[in-house]
Amino acid sequence: MLQEQITQYSAEINAFDTSNAEELEQFRIRFLGTKGIIKDIFDQFKAVSPEEKRVLGKVLNEFKQVAEAKYSSINEVLSISAQHTEDLGLDLTLPGEGFEVGARHPLALVRREIIDIFNKLGFSVAEGPEIEDDWHNFSALNFPEEHPARDMQDTFFLKKGGENGDIALRTHTSSVQVRMMEGGKPPFRALMPGRVYRNEAISARAHCFFHQVEGLYVDENVSFADLKQTLFYFVQELYGEGTKVRFRPSYFPFTEPSAEMDISCTICKGEGCQMCKYSGWVEILGCGMVDPNVLENCGIDSKKYSGFAFGMGIERIANLKFEIKDLRLFSENDVRFLKQYKTVLI
Numbered sequence: 001m002l003q004e005q006i007t008q009y010s011a012e013i014n015a016f017d018t019s020n021a022e023e024l025e026q027f028r029i030r031f032l033g034t035k036g037i038i039k040d041i042f043d044q045f046k047a048v049s050p051e052e053k054r055v056l057g058k059v060l061n062e063f064k065q066v067a068e069a070k071y072s073s074i075n076e077v078l079s080i081s082a083q084h085t086e087d088l089g090l091d092l093t094l095p096g097e098g099f100e101v102g103a104r105h106p107l108a109l110v111r112r113e114i115i116d117i118f119n120k121l122g123f124s125v126a127e128g129p130e131i132e133d134d135w136h137n138f139s140a141l142n143f144p145e146e147h148p149a150r151d152m153q154d155t156f157f158l159k160k161g162g163e164n165g166d167i168a169l170r171t172h173t174s175s176v177q178v179r180m181m182e183g184g185k186p187p188f189r190a191l192m193p194g195r196v197y198r199n200e201a202i203s204a205r206a207h208c209f210f211h212q213v214e215g216l217y218v219d220e221n222v223s224f225a226d227l228k229q230t231l232f233y234f235v236q237e238l239y240g241e242g243t244k245v246r247f248r249p250s251y252f253p254f255t256e257p258s259a260e261m262d263i264s265c266t267i268c269k270g271e272g273c274q275m276c277k278y279s280g281w282v283e284i285l286g287c288g289m290v291d292p293n294v295l296e297n298c299g300i301d302s303k304k305y306s307g308f309a310f311g312m313g314i315e316r317i318a319n320l321k322f323e324i325k326d327l328r329l330f331s332e333n334d335v336r337f338l339k340q341y342k343t344v345l346i
C-alpha cells in the first residue's frame, strides 16, 4: 500500500515543473508542508511491520529527498531570475515599448501612387539629370532663342555657354522627354518623375525647388482622344470615380495643341471652397500633343509618329490629397509633420 503511494507520488514529483512561484509554493505545501503528503506517509510508516520497515525505510527517505531536491532546484532558478530582474531594475509587469514604424514622405507616397496607376497602362519610369544644358531644357523643346517663353520659368543658371548652351538647373522634367527620345526609337511610353528648380522667393505658395512627373507617349496614330482618355482614367484612379475633368486651351512651346486640365475640386466636390477659390475646379496639369518640331529635334519622323505629353507638380497633387497648404512643410522635414503619413498609403 505504502509502496504504491510512494511510486505514484514519485512520478508526480518527477513530472512537476513550473516557472511560477505560486505553483511552487503549492507544491511545497502539498508534499513538504507540516500537514503534507510526506508527513502523512511517515505517520503511516510508523504502523508497518518491522520487516517492511527495513525495506521501506530507505525508499521513504529517498522519496523525501527527491521531493526536497525538486523544490530547492526550482526555487533556486526562480529566485535567481527574480534577483536578476531586480538587479536590472526591470519591472516585468510594465507594458512593452511600442515599435516605431518609419513614415514615408507624403511626396514619395503620391509619386508612388501616380507611377502605380500609369504602370497599369504600360508606362515605364525614366529619369534624367537635374543639371541640364539649354538644348535639353529649352531649345529641343521648341523654345526659340530670346523667345519670351523662356521667361515663363525663372532659371538658375550655373554656367554660361557650353557645347549645348548654358548649363542650368532644370526648370521642368520635360527635359527628360528629349533625352528619352534622342536615346531610343518609338514607341515611347514613360513617366519621368523628378525634382525641378526655379528662381523664386520661398513662401507658402512658391518654392525654389519642387517635384514634377512628366508623361510621354509617342507611337503611330496617337491622338488627342488618347491623351484625354489616359488622363481621365488617371484622375478616376487617383481621386476616385466621379471626379470630373475639363480641358482648357493653353500654350506650351513643346505641344500643339496645348491644354491645361482641371478636375472637380476634391475637397468640396465642386461646391466651392478656399482650395478651388470657390470655382469648383482646380488645375492639376499641363498637356498637349508633342509639337512636330520637338519630334524632329529628337530625330523622330513627325510624319510617321505622333504623341502626347503631360506634366504635373507632385506637391499640388499631394495638396489636393492631404490638404497640405504650405509648400515649405514638404522640405522642412519636421518629424511631427512627416509621421502623420505613416499609415496613409503603403
Ligand code: DAH
Binding pocket: 171, 172, 173, 174, 214, 215, 252, 254, 255, 285, 286, 287, 288, 308, 309, 310, 311, 312
Ligand atoms: N513643363 C511644363 C511646366 O513645367 C508642364 C508641361 C506642360 C509638361 C505640358 C508637358 C506638357 O509635358 O505637355 O510647366
